[in-house]
Amino acid sequence: MRFVLASQSPARLGVLKAAGIEPVVRVSGVDEDAVIAGLPNASPEQVVTALAEAKARTVVGDLERVEDAVVVGCDSMLRFDGQLVGKPGTPEVAKARWLKMAGGEGTLLTGHAVLRVRHGVIADSAIAAEKTVVRFASPTVAEIDAYIATGEPLQVAGAFTLDSLGGWFVDGIDGDPSSVIGISLPLTRRLLSAIGVSVTDLWRSTK
Numbered sequence: 635m636r637f638v639l640a641s642q643s644p645a646r647l648g649v650l651k652a653a654g655i656e657p658v659v660r661v662s663g664v665d666e667d668a669v670i671a672g673l674p675n676a677s678p679e680q681v682v683t684a685l686a687e688a689k690a691r692t693v694v695g696d697l698e699r700v701e702d703a704v705v706v707g708c709d710s711m712l713r714f715d716g717q718l719v720g721k722p723g724t725p726e727v728a729k730a731r732w733l734k735m736a737g738g739e740g741t742l743l744t745g746h747a748v749l750r751v752r753h754g755v756i757a758d759s760a761i762a763a764e765k766t767v768v769r770f771a772s773p774t775v776a777e778i779d780a781y782i783a784t785g786e787p788l789q790v791a792g793a794f795t796l797d798s799l800g801g802w803f804v805d806g807i808d809g810d811p812s813s814v815i816g817i818s819l820p821l822t823r824r825l826l827s828a829i830g831v832s833v834t835d836l837w838r839s840t841k
């Protein structure tokens with residue numbers, strides 16, 4: 635069975651490979667802002683699951699010659715201070731966020747869409763979001779500036795990482811760490827099971 639990861643995220647690929655999966659990567663290139671614009675009254679869970687599903691569905695067409703595949707799409711956003719935010723994109727936005735986040739907590743939501751695809755047709759799907767409470771440390775302004783200067787926080791949801799430089803500034807989490815990094819292993823196992831796939835069978839599969 636082919637396991638297709640519909641994501642350019644090195645973090646998601648790394649989590650899956652460390653957990654015994656050899657995904658084929660197909661970047662979806664979904665216009666996330668356009669999807670969000672079409673969901674004016676959606677809850678945070680609805681936003682991240684809609685984005686995850688859009689990413690997974692986008693790559694299905696490439697699988698017409700594949701008899702049996704699993705396609706996984708994900709999307710991560712941080713809910714804090716009453717806002718749902720993705721990647722900061724600029725140093726100014728990252729700094730403004732960290733000045734608010736420091737010493738507080740937020741909820742990192744990751745939407746997951748797991749599709750069973752046979753010859754390019756979706757035979758089954760399972761979609762859900764995972765939520766992890768993140769308690770931020772209180773870095774000094776100088777530490778925040780140094781962190782932003784590395785560039786890392788600009789391209790990650792919520793302007794922080796758990797498993798890289800950002801880890802110095804996370805006091806703790808309540809929930810699944812893999813979901814914060816980019817893909818929840820326990821939730822993905824449950825979603826795979828819901829579409830008739832045992833994750834342990836995938837451990838033995840090749841690309």
Ligand SMILES: Nc1nc2c(ncn2[C@H]2C[C@H](O)[C@@H](COP(=O)(O)OP(=O)(O)OP(=O)(O)O)O2)c(=O)[nH]1
Pocket residue numbers: 640641642643644645646661662663689708709710711720721789790791792794795796797798814815816
């Ligand atoms: N290594 C690491 N990366 C993180 C962490 N938190 C968030 N990220 C990354 C994972 C994703 O690459 C990115 C979240 O953005 P998206 O969910 O939109 O995915 P991205 O645009 O990277 O790729 P995709 O849309 O799936 O092709 O932030 C973390 O704690 N550790």
